[in-house]
Amino acid sequence: MNNHQCNWPLGKVLGGSSVLNAMYYIRGNRRDYDSWAALGNAGWDYKSLLPYFKKSEDARAEELVDSPYHQEGGYLTIERFRYKSPIDDYIIHSGEELGYKVHDVNGENQTGFTYAYGTLRDGLRCSTAKAFLRPVSKRKNLHISLKSFVEKILVEEDGTSKIAYGVQFRKGRRRVIEAKREIILSAGAIQSPKLLMLSGIGPKDHLEEMNIPVVHHAPGVGQNLQDHVGMAGITYIVDPPHKMNRTERNRFTKNLSRIGNLESIQELIQNNSGPLYSHMISGGMAFIKTKYADKMIDYPDVQLFFSGASDYGLSIANAHEINSKITTSMYKNITKNVQAFGILPCILRPRSRGFIKLKSSNPKEAPTIVPNYFEDPHDLQVLVESMRFLRKMVRTRLMQNLNARLNPNTISKCSQFDILSDEYWACYARYFTSTINHPVSTCKMGPINDSHAVVDDRLRVHGVANLRVIDASIMPHIISGNTNAPTIMIAEKGADMIKQDWL
Numbered sequence: 001m002n003n004h005q006c007n008w009p010l011g012k013v014l015g016g017s018s019v020l021n022a023m024y025y026i027r028g029n030r031r032d033y034d035s036w037a038a039l040g041n042a043g044w045d046y047k048s049l050l051p052y053f054k055k056s057e058d059a060r061a062e063e064l065v066d067s068p069y070h071q072e073g074g075y076l077t078i079e080r081f082r083y084k085s086p087i088d089d090y091i092i093h094s095g096e097e098l099g100y101k102v103h104d105v106n107g108e109n110q111t112g113f114t115y116a117y118g119t120l121r122d123g124l125r126c127s128t129a130k131a132f133l134r135p136v137s138k139r140k141n142l143h144i145s146l147k148s149f150v151e152k153i154l155v156e157e158d159g160t161s162k163i164a165y166g167v168q169f170r171k172g173r174r175r176v177i178e179a180k181r182e183i184i185l186s187a188g189a190i191q192s193p194k195l196l197m198l199s200g201i202g203p204k205d206h207l208e209e210m211n212i213p214v215v216h217h218a219p220g221v222g223q224n225l226q227d228h229v230g231m232a233g234i235t236y237i238v239d240p241p242h243k244m245n246r247t248e249r250n251r252f253t254k255n256l257s258r259i260g261n262l263e264s265i266q267e268l269i270q271n272n273s274g275p276l277y278s279h280m281i282s283g284g285m286a287f288i289k290t291k292y293a294d295k296m297i298d299y300p301d302v303q304l305f306f307s308g309a310s311d312y313g314l315s316i317a318n319a320h321e322i323n324s325k326i327t328t329s330m331y332k333n334i335t336k337n338v339q340a341f342g343i344l345p346c347i348l349r350p351r352s353r354g355f356i357k358l359k360s361s362n363p364k365e366a367p368t369i370v371p372n373y374f375e376d377p378h379d380l381q382v383l384v385e386s387m388r389f390l391r392k393m394v395r396t397r398l399m400q401n402l403n404a405r406l407n408p409n410t411i412s413k414c415s416q417f418d419i420l421s422d423e424y425w426a427c428y429a430r431y432f433t434s435t436i437n438h439p440v441s442t443c444k445m446g447p448i449n450d451s452h453a454v455v456d457d458r459l460r461v462h463g464v465a466n467l468r469v470i471d472a473s474i475m476p477h478i479i480s481g482n483t484n485a486p487t488i489m490i491a492e493k494g495a496d497m498i499k500q501d502w503l
């Protein structure tokens, strides 16, 4: 990667990363939440959480409306992407030949293939700001201070007790606001631990090293960082069906570099249709099991993102700032007349753990983020194994009708290995590593006897009164899917607990 650094974008905006995320609406696997509960977090099992997933939801896709797993009328609208590339149908239905169902992966069973569902309204992004804040913006008891940068949480000591009472932030000048009841920290998995540490709540040695007075020794703050990681850019070349005319063949896959052309913009404005209503990268996905997953239960270990875009490889390389020397030669054969699609496998339950640390006591300075991808060799093994599944997928009848074939151009750094070997794909994964942008668990929830637990099962910070954390950082461990819907679920449950405690 350029500068040997991964690119980790975050939404520094009202609505947070839901304003710039990929919009997939995925809840994870019921076993993830049963595991959270088994770790000592009462009320966090799947059965207890399903009502909170449903509470926010306004399911607008016809096929979801009557499902016991979905609901209409919530603040957050869920739709299918309005436009799909014709190739998406082939990719998604190829799974059926391998014994996988095309079904609702947020429903009874997760294992299977699906078209992409998104946090969308009338085909356009529905961020959490649009869904939850806009409709209540006129409430007299809601005040939002925009362009305000929080520097720390203020905590007073009363004997041996520590009590959070205010927030210091900058809006032009430095200001302090005091809380009548409690403070809710929702700055996300990177910034919440950073703010706790800046406030003196974190690992004692590290705070001392940063010259920050220790308010409360909390060794788990910033630890336990987990993220989904995948290998990006895998591309298959296809020949569109012969029966198609030239225009249909040209539209069989999409081309991201041309998606904003005049024709698509006209379709968008005049007919509310066209490729600008597609998911820019992936129109569908699958949850599959490699040989490392338990065959007997519905607990897939790999998520596949399918891209019906010919130039997905180059686009994703740019997005992740992969050094162009490594990737340019890979895609030089994918010219504008070539039709291709991509698959990005990612591991659902990585075992590697990273951490976040401060670089200094200056709130403006970004923290050090160390994801430690592939520190545990299991994570790489699962990804390599997922390639066997991809090979089976392209050998299905549907894919063979398109003469689907792996892009023969190899990644330059791994060209010493045979493209069909595990060594090649292990090397590939190390060079074309892709975060799925799901950092979690840096202020994990857990009982007091877990020394690394930062909040209890009512999301209250252990050891500091009147302070809760409610965001992706509290997940005890990562869940098997994208993290936005689970974070919204956490917020719904957190909101209920606040009401229970104060009303």
Ligand SMILES: Cc1cc2nc3c(=O)[nH]c(=O)nc-3n(C[C@H](O)[C@H](O)[C@H](O)COP(=O)(O)OP(=O)(O)OC[C@H]3O[C@@H](n4cnc5c(N)ncnc54)[C@H](O)[C@@H]3O)c2cc1C
Binding pocket: 008, 009, 010, 011, 012, 013, 014, 015, 016, 017, 018, 020, 021, 022, 023, 024, 025, 026, 148, 149, 150, 151, 186, 187, 188, 189, 191, 192, 195, 436, 437, 438, 439, 470, 471, 472, 473, 482, 483, 484, 485, 487
């Ligand atoms: C590029 C990208 C793609 C993704 N794609 C998907 C997807 O398709 N589906 C999915 O389910 N998930 C996706 N995710 C993940 C998902 O968006 C996050 O899990 C989710 O947004 C986490 O919510 P959060 O509230 O914990 O943190 P955030 O969304 O990061 O929100 C934190 C908020 O705190 C504010 N904040 C932070 N520090 C301060 C401070 N010091 N002062 C004031 N305000 C502060 C930020 O401005 C922001 O508004 C993606 C994420 C990214 C970045």
